[in-house]
Amino acid sequence: MKEIKPEDINVILATDCGSTTTKAILIEKVGDDYRLIVRGEAPTTVEAPFEDVTMGVLNAVAEVEELSGRRLLDKEHRIISPIKDNGDKKEGTDIYVSTSSAGGGLQMMVAGVVRSMTAESAERAALGAGAIVMDVIASNDKRLPHEQIERIRHLRPDMILLSGGIDGGTITHVVEIAELISGADPRPRLGSGYNLPVIYAGNKDARDTIKETLEEKVDLGIVDNIRPVLERENLLPAREKIHDLFMEHVMAQAPGYSKLMKWTDVPIMPTPGAVGLIMKTIADLEDIEVLGVDIGGATTDVFSVFQGVFNRTVSANLGMSYSVSNVFAEATLPMVMRWVPFDMDERDLRNRVKNKMIRPTTIPQSMQELIFEQAIAKEALRLAFIQHKNFATVLKGVQQQRTIADAFDQKAGGETLVNMMTLNMLIGSGGVLSHAPRRQQAALMLIDAFQPEGITRLAVDSIFMMPQLGVLSQVHAKAAKEVFDKDCLIHLGTCIAPVGDTKPGKPIMKYKFELPGGKTEQGELKYGEMLKIDLGFDSETDLPLKAKAVLEPDRGFDVGAGKGSHLETTVSGGVSGLIIDGRGRPFSPPENNKDRVESLIKWMTDLDVYNEDALRG
Amino acid sequence: MLRKIFPIIILLCILITPAFLSGQVSQSSGINTEFLERFELKPPTDFEVKDTPNDNGGSLTLQWRLSPDDNLWGKRGLVEKYVIGRRIVGEEEFQFVATATSQSRLAFDNAVNNKDRYEYQIAAYPFKYIFRPIQWNSLMAVNQMERFKALSPWATMSPHGVVLSMLGQNYSYYGSLDGFESELAQKSVWENFSADDGMQGPEAIATSFAASQLVSSFSPYFGFFVQSSLTSNPYQLLTIGQYLGDGLMARSDVVGPIKTGKSWLHMRRVNVLVIAAVLSFFILHFIRQARIGKELFIRKIAGLDAVEEAVGRATEMGKQIFFIPGTQDMQNIQTIAGVTILGRVARLTAEMDTKLEVPVSRSLVMVTAREIVQEAYMNAGRPEAFNEDMVHYLTDDQFGYAAAIDGKMVRQRPVTIFYMGAFYAESLILAETGNSIGAIQIAGTAMPAQLPFFVAACDYTLIGEELFAASAYLSKEPKLLGSLKGQDIGKALLLIALAVGVVVQTFGWFDFASLFKV
Amino acid sequence: MAHSYTPGLKVTERMKITKKRILPLKGDVVVKVGDKVEPDTVVARTDLPGTVEPLNVANILGVPPEDVEDCMVKKEGDPIEKGETIALNKSFFGLFKTEAKSKISGSIESISSVTGQVLLRGEPIPVEVKAYLQGEVVEIFETEGCAISTQGSFVQGIFGVGGETHGSVKIVVPDNTTVLEEKHIDDSCKDCVVVGGSMATAGSINKAISVGAAGIVAGGISDKDLREFLGYDIGVAITGNEDLGVTLVVTEGFGEIAMAQKTFDLLNEKEGIMACINGATQIRAGVIRPEVVIPLSGELHETGTEEVQLTEGLKVGSPIRVIRQPYFGKIGTVSGLPPALQQLDSESKARVLEVEFEPGEKAVIPRANVELIEG
Numbered sequence A: 001m002k003e004i005k006p007e008d009i010n011v012i013l014a015t016d017c018g019s020t021t022t023k024a025i026l027i028e029k030v031g032d033d034y035r036l037i038v039r040g041e042a043p044t045t046v047e048a049p050f051e052d053v054t055m056g057v058l059n060a061v062a063e064v065e066e067l068s069g070r071r072l073l074d075k076e077h078r079i080i081s082p083i084k085d086n087g088d089k090k091e092g093t094d095i096y097v098s099t100s101s102a103g104g105g106l107q108m109m110v111a112g113v114v115r116s117m118t119a120e121s122a123e124r125a126a127l128g129a130g131a132i133v134m135d136v137i138a139s140n141d142k143r144l145p146h147e148q149i150e151r152i153r154h155l156r157p158d159m160i161l162l163s164g165g166i167d168g169g170t171i172t173h174v175v176e177i178a179e180l181i182s183g184a185d186p187r188p189r190l191g192s193g194y195n196l197p198v199i200y201a202g203n204k205d206a207r208d209t210i211k212e213t214l215e216e217k218v219d220l221g222i223v224d225n226i227r228p229v230l231e232r233e234n235l236l237p238a239r240e241k242i243h244d245l246f247m248e249h250v251m252a253q254a255p256g257y258s259k260l261m262k263w264t265d266v267p268i269m270p271t272p273g274a275v276g277l278i279m280k281t282i283a284d285l286e287d288i289e290v291l292g293v294d295i296g297g298a299t300t301d302v303f304s305v306f307q308g309v310f311n312r313t314v315s316a317n318l319g320m321s322y323s324v325s326n327v328f329a330e331a332t333l334p335m336v337m338r339w340v341p342f343d344m345d346e347r348d349l350r351n352r353v354k355n356k357m358i359r360p361t362t363i364p365q366s367m368q369e370l371i372f373e374q375a376i377a378k379e380a381l382r383l384a385f386i387q388h389k390n391f392a393t394v395l396k397g398v399q400q401q402r403t404i405a406d407a408f409d410q411k412a413g414g415e416t417l418v419n420m421m422t423l424n425m426l427i428g429s430g431g432v433l434s435h436a437p438r439r440q441q442a443a444l445m446l447i448d449a450f451q452p453e454g455i456t457r458l459a460v461d462s463i464f465m466m467p468q469l470g471v472l473s474q475v476h477a478k479a480a481k482e483v484f485d486k487d488c489l490i491h492l493g494t495c496i497a498p499v500g501d502t503k504p505g506k507p508i509m510k511y512k513f514e515l516p517g518g519k520t521e522q523g524e525l526k527y528g529e530m531l532k533i534d535l536g537f538d539s540e541t542d543l544p545l546k547a548k549a550v551l552e553p554d555r556g557f558d559v560g561a562g563k564g565s566h567l568e569t570t571v572s573g574g575v576s577g578l579i580i581d582g583r584g585r586p587f588s589p590p591e592n593n594k595d596r597v598e599s600l601i602k603w604m605t606d607l608d609v610y611n612e613d614a615l616r617g
Numbered sequence B: 001m002l003r004k005i006f007p008i009i010i011l012l013c014i015l016i017t018p019a020f021l022s023g024q025v026s027q028s029s030g031i032n033t034e035f036l037e038r039f040e041l042k043p044p045t046d047f048e049v050k051d052t053p054n055d056n057g058g059s060l061t062l063q064w065r066l067s068p069d070d071n072l073w074g075k076r077g078l079v080e081k082y083v084i085g086r087r088i089v090g091e092e093e094f095q096f097v098a099t100a101t102s103q104s105r106l107a108f109d110n111a112v113n114n115k116d117r118y119e120y121q122i123a124a125y126p127f128k129y130i131f132r133p134i135q136w137n138s139l140m141a142v143n144q145m146e147r148f149k150a151l152s153p154w155a156t157m158s159p160h161g162v163v164l165s166m167l168g169q170n171y172s173y174y175g176s177l178d179g180f181e182s183e184l185a186q187k188s189v190w191e192n193f194s195a196d197d198g199m200q201g202p203e204a205i206a207t208s209f210a211a212s213q214l215v216s217s218f219s220p221y222f223g224f225f226v227q228s229s230l231t232s233n234p235y236q237l238l239t240i241g242q243y244l245g246d247g248l249m250a251r252s253d254v255v256g257p258i259k260t261g262k263s264w265l266h267m268r269r270v271n272v273l274v275i276a277a278v279l280s281f282f283i284l285h286f287i288r289q290a291r292i293g294k295e296l297f298i299r300k301i302a303g304l305d306a307v308e309e310a311v312g313r314a315t316e317m318g319k320q321i322f323f324i325p326g327t328q329d330m331q332n333i334q335t336i337a338g339v340t341i342l343g344r345v346a347r348l349t350a351e352m353d354t355k356l357e358v359p360v361s362r363s364l365v366m367v368t369a370r371e372i373v374q375e376a377y378m379n380a381g382r383p384e385a386f387n388e389d390m391v392h393y394l395t396d397d398q399f400g401y402a403a404a405i406d407g408k409m410v411r412q413r414p415v416t417i418f419y420m421g422a423f424y425a426e427s428l429i430l431a432e433t434g435n436s437i438g439a440i441q442i443a444g445t446a447m448p449a450q451l452p453f454f455v456a457a458c459d460y461t462l463i464g465e466e467l468f469a470a471s472a473y474l475s476k477e478p479k480l481l482g483s484l485k486g487q488d489i490g491k492a493l494l495l496i497a498l499a500v501g502v503v504v505q506t507f508g509w510f511d512f513a514s515l516f517k518v
Numbered sequence C: 001m002a003h004s005y006t007p008g009l010k011v012t013e014r015m016k017i018t019k020k021r022i023l024p025l026k027g028d029v030v031v032k033v034g035d036k037v038e039p040d041t042v043v044a045r046t047d048l049p050g051t052v053e054p055l056n057v058a059n060i061l062g063v064p065p066e067d068v069e070d071c072m073v074k075k076e077g078d079p080i081e082k083g084e085t086i087a088l089n090k091s092f093f094g095l096f097k098t099e100a101k102s103k104i105s106g107s108i109e110s111i112s113s114v115t116g117q118v119l120l121r122g123e124p125i126p127v128e129v130k131a132y133l134q135g136e137v138v139e140i141f142e143t144e145g146c147a148i149s150t151q152g153s154f155v156q157g158i159f160g161v162g163g164e165t166h167g168s169v170k171i172v173v174p175d176n177t178t179v180l181e182e183k184h185i186d187d188s189c190k191d192c193v194v195v196g197g198s199m200a201t202a203g204s205i206n207k208a209i210s211v212g213a214a215g216i217v218a219g220g221i222s223d224k225d226l227r228e229f230l231g232y233d234i235g236v237a238i239t240g241n242e243d244l245g246v247t248l249v250v251t252e253g254f255g256e257i258a259m260a261q262k263t264f265d266l267l268n269e270k271e272g273i274m275a276c277i278n279g280a281t282q283i284r285a286g287v288i289r290p291e292v293v294i295p296l297s298g299e300l301h302e303t304g305t306e307e308v309q310l311t312e313g314l315k316v317g318s319p320i321r322v323i324r325q326p327y328f329g330k331i332g333t334v335s336g337l338p339p340a341l342q343q344l345d346s347e348s349k350a351r352v353l354e355v356e357f358e359p360g361e362k363a364v365i366p367r368a369n370v371e372l373i374e375g
Helices: A053-068 A118-128 A145-155 A172-184 A204-214 A236-253 A257-263 A271-286 A324-331 A333-337 A346-358 A367-391 A439-450 A466-475 A477-488 A593-606 A612-616 B002-024 B033-038 B142-147 B153-157 B182-186 B201-211 B267-291 B302-317 B333-352 B363-379 B398-412 B426-436 B451-457 B470-475 B478-507 B512-516 C057-061 C065-071 C202-211 C223-230 C261-269
Strands: A011-017 A021-030 A033-043 A084-086 A089-091 A095-100 A106-112 A131-138 A159-162 A197-200 A219-222 A290-295 A300-306 A309-315 A425-429 A454-460 A490-497 A507-514 A520-526 A530-533 A546-553 A567-572 A578-581 B045-051 B060-065 B079-088 B095-101 B106-109 B118-126 B129-133 B188-193 B236-243 B255-258 B321-326 B356-360 B391-393 B416-422 B440-445 B460-463 C011-022 C042-048 C052-056 C085-091 C096-101 C106-111 C117-122 C125-130 C135-141 C145-156 C159-161 C164-171 C192-195 C215-221 C247-254 C274-278 C291-295 C319-322 C331-336 C341-343 C349-358 C361-366 C370-372
Touching: A011 A053, A011 A466, A021 A053, A021 A466, A021 A477, A033 A053, A033 A477, A053 A257, A095 A257, A095 A271, A095 A466, A106 A118, A106 A172, A106 A236, A118 A131, A118 A159, A118 A236, A118 A271, A118 A309, A118 A367, A131 A145, A145 A172, A145 C052, A159 A172, A159 A236, A172 A204, A172 C052, A172 C106, A172 C117, A197 A204, A197 A236, A204 A219, A219 A236, A236 A257, A271 A290, A271 A300, A271 A309, A271 A466, A271 A477, A290 A367, A290 A439, A300 A367, A309 A367, A324 A333, A324 A346, A324 A367, A333 A346, A333 A367, A346 A367, A346 C223, A346 C247, A367 A439, A367 A612, A425 A439, A439 A454, A439 A490, A439 A578, A454 A567, A466 A477, A490 A567, A507 A578, A520 A530, A530 A593, A593 A612, B045 B118, B045 B255, B060 B118, B079 B106, B095 B106, B267 B478, B302 B321, B302 B333, B302 B416, B302 B440, B302 B460, B302 B470, B321 B333, B321 B398, B333 B356, B333 B363, B333 B416, B333 B440, B333 B470, B356 B363, B356 B398, B363 B391, B398 B426, B416 B426, B426 B440, B426 B451, B440 B451, B451 B460, B470 B478, B478 B512, C011 C042, C011 C125, C011 C135, C011 C261, C042 C145, C052 C057, C057 C065, C057 C085, C057 C096, C057 C117, C065 C085, C085 C117, C145 C247, C145 C261, C164 C261, C192 C261, C202 C215, C202 C223, C215 C223, C215 C274, C247 C274, C319 C349, C331 C361
Parallel strands: A011 A095, A106 A131, A106 A159, A159 A197, A197 A219, A290 A425, A425 A454, A490 A578, B321 B356, B321 B416, B356 B391, B416 B440, B440 B460, C164 C192, C192 C215, C215 C247
Antiparallel strands: A011 A021, A021 A033, A084 A089, A290 A300, A300 A309, A454 A490, A507 A520, A507 A546, A530 A578, A546 A567, B045 B060, B060 B106, B079 B095, B079 B118, B118 B255, B129 B236, B188 B236, C011 C145, C042 C125, C052 C117, C085 C096, C106 C117, C135 C145, C145 C291, C159 C247, C164 C274, C274 C291, C319 C331, C319 C370, C331 C349, C341 C349, C349 C361
16 A cells, blocks of 8 residues: 555546445545535446446546546556646546445444443444444343354354453453354354354453353454453454455455455445444534434444544434335334324325335425434434443443542442533435435434434535545545545534423523624523524535524523523524524423424424425315 | 319219119119109110221221200210120120120220121110109209209109208208108119209209209118208209119110121221322333333432442453452341342443452351352353352451451452441541552442542442432333332422421421321 | 336236255255256255353353363263263262253353363254245355256235245235235135235135235235234335245235236236245345245246346336325326426425326326336
């Protein structure tokens, strides 16, 4: 791999090979800034009849070439890199990077000693590396050893991450699990010509025994302990090893990847891993807390960076098409219907959901269908978020220090890191959010499902270029950030939601916004009310406009500065402007059917979410 | 009303009885039968026998209407008492079972079983001396005494003798016995009480009765009493008495057969029932809620949530876990609660295959703890990993025990230590040592004096009630969770009742406390 | 997007159907190329390694793990019987003995001196793969399996439950719009593939199981009935391993939808002929649809019957079925294909087509919501 200095990079080509489409983007330096120039896409060509991923990549790049007018491919259909100076016209790109989730992504099984400690750390490492965790084996996962063996044999993961024991801690437990793996003698999912890769990232004292137990049966890699002491996680070595093995084994098995691997300037990353990377980068650079969600047809990924800690969860059976029926089963009908402002026949609804499951590509034609589909999306997002909250926690198993003052206020370890009040930015992506006919719908889906508290910026990633930016951030963080800020997201606006509870109709907050152009918008927010204040984009830079906000919540309400405390801040606009949510937190629609329908219609018309006639009709 | 009369009746009995006791000495011959017939008592009426409610078949309730002769002027009549007889169906003879005083309408027969069927009879039993007030239509002077004629049918018939009692003064009177049949006179008594002018009706009589004074008791051997030093004050003859025989008891109809019944409901415990029903309702309601998967909010108890974490830590570190169930024996409820938690801890150590050590200071605790740990290992599916020596005895001595555990801590360096049970002065000795070796410590005790030490030295402390709520909290079993929640509601209701009671009782609105009396 | 409409499900009168029959592990293939096979013919067999049963000998004997090796009566690889003593610990000159007995028959897989754990491997489990189709073996994959081809009618369903089975086709309803009810099924349906019309009710499915029918093919099924029948709600459409006593193939979707006339006619013509059906469905990448295969006589390598038509895509006049509300289940022909994006009632912009259901009855529908009826 060649050495590239970030400052020399002017042109960047990045692709993401998804399971259905391959997306390519071209980034160039314009003046001092990096900007997205064009994007192109083409169907992914991993499966028959093509069975060569590079064909799709080349098609996508060709589209970019066509749209940008810049030559990127040579006559042999190779990407031109580095740049060739061809007289008056420059050809090619400085660097080329790619991500991939084709072929079902990276499917892993992880194992640890205690489910909530080393096994969870292992899970975090695997998820953070972009894998789908098929199962977690632990000493205390309530399964008997022979059941665990059956499970390992049955699942056929791409690789296994084994951890357990702090350095100097238990040996027997982790060796026992190694014995189970050895007894199960698992075969890798793809191809039978090689041994299953197993990464050992546990107690360093157990390494020799682990080697003895496993070396003959699997392709064993040993890295530093994931949890050298219980108080600290060290996920990086394991993650890097996962990426390496992903390249060596998994990618190498997929058709065409060996060719693609040679083209790229940095290793190909699993798509979700790259998304995590860009989110972490942005959160670190701007010192903000970010929550992102990608709702797909089969799975929903939730990413978050809270207190500087990155977490990712994959809800394997929550999605909008293949898994829609499961969302329905898990959330239950009344929970979905509480977001729908009209009655629908249950039997018919259930059939509709199942029909969407077996025919995943259909789209809602009528407004009713759209509202119903978005109601399901809200529940899918809510359920995925609950899973994420339970996973994104501080480390467990840490000793606590107490004083006598703690007698009645003992906090447990392992609390969730997710704090909606301190969250700065909520990013949604995936068809149902990105392709919602009105952006307000996406905003409302995010608000209803995640219930942001205080002041939270909302955005959707409609063209889904976060993966490419993620890989790019490894090489050139500045370029990645600049493109992320300016071109990646569609800013929906800001949600302002005071936290508290009171009777409907009671005033809960005074607000005053100094809008650009000298206009001020002020008033009083009542409980149970939603307001929308337009605040769009700067016509020159295309960036969201900012407004100075003075918020004075009532006693018992909190917008981020504490209960009843006055807050002055700057808020940024977007397609939907400022959304002031006075429904209180935690919030759920009224139970009484008549009130519920009325409130929903009022909120939806006030925010201009759906056509009013359709709601009433 | 009745209460006012009652002492008077008693007084009357006291006053009168000695006078009549000896009346039995001689009797019978020469009694004017016409007279006796006229005095035949009327029996009590509407005699009823019912099973007594709320006593689970322990007795029968007997009720009747007073004999008409038992209610003269609403006071006392010819009836001294009622005699109750009982027989088992099929028997001929009634057995005496109880007496009831005159004016009573109710009696209980406790000497019954719930197998036999009984028949009852009640009889009015006359006074041996029957007093019958005679109202005079005019007041007389003493000197007119000898010439007085009773105006009532009674009096005209037999003015056998006179006893005079003068209000407030000590007068005597000598009366004449002309034409009296001496034998009958021996068995009769007249009482005479002075009274104020205008004395009318039962109330007035009662008053004068109480205030009057029997100057001298009547002895049947004397035909009459004479009171001397009479003035010209008016007086009134109120009562004459006549002896009647035992055989003149007036029997009621036979009632029955009747059998005692097991009662279904003790009505007087209904308040208890209501409270129990309310509590049960809440408990059952919450159990059901828990069963159908509704999330019951139970305050987070960090100490219990941390149990799994603490065991996990020991597992990851490959070290031991200590569980100290306190220094008290099994009869202490805290020890029981502690041992319950031990079950949970053992289950976790079994699942995670971690070494557990339970040093105990009482033999009974050792036996119980062994059972519980063994069961936990069986339930976790790892019976082979259980070893009896996990639970072992140290010493009964409080400080010997503490010292031994401290020694073990320092040598074996466990990474997790539980203190669950009753602790005294050893609490800080143990907890500080545990803290110094860097172990995660979870304590739980209901000893208020020891709590501060545990809070300061341990990672988590279960305070009082939390220790007892632990089993529900840990198992998350709907039954336990529901009853915990239900009991909490019960406690809340009692607290509210307490507050309301204080207010109501303070202002004296009504007797709130009576709602809770049993 | 490559396709802005869903390619329809295949319903073909006659085509060459080839199925790979592969063992889960390497084993023996017992047929050879050219063999004629029946659905029940075993084509390959192998032995799956037995289940593994761990036994913590150190705990059972009460010895430290490092001593387990010495206590073992049987060594690694030794065959063992159920109940046989595999390890023995003697103390006090043999006065006290503790034994560890095997829970299964098989062999000793491994002995660990770190955990004291001994892994016992159960006896191999024989696995057979049957031909499923009536046809001819056309290819052998050494030690893995074979491919079987047949000439016949092929109907792809949209959703199914239950595994591979076969039986003769029996039409029990008068037309494709009739709901298949309990009354339609009688004892004559035993071992048959029952073909219903628009919907299979819960009653009819239960009746089919009780009379011993092999399978049911119907236009639709109500989600409620399916839940009752399965006893659980299907969350993700991955089926085929259910053991329900009958295999169900739904050709159109959920709810009451008439079976496509063509499908119904095709099955109607084949009444009495043996059909092989499989309810296995997987709607994910690498989609698997349930199917009905009716092997017909005729030379395999006959030319002309192999209708490998490449889908030409939608064009005016193509017969289509609408697969989403509000016109769900309706069949019509494409009457116009406007190229520009159009706004739908839901305000989304999408490529649409005009469809004519019956002469004069026209509607505009997004292309994603129609399915080409293929022929």
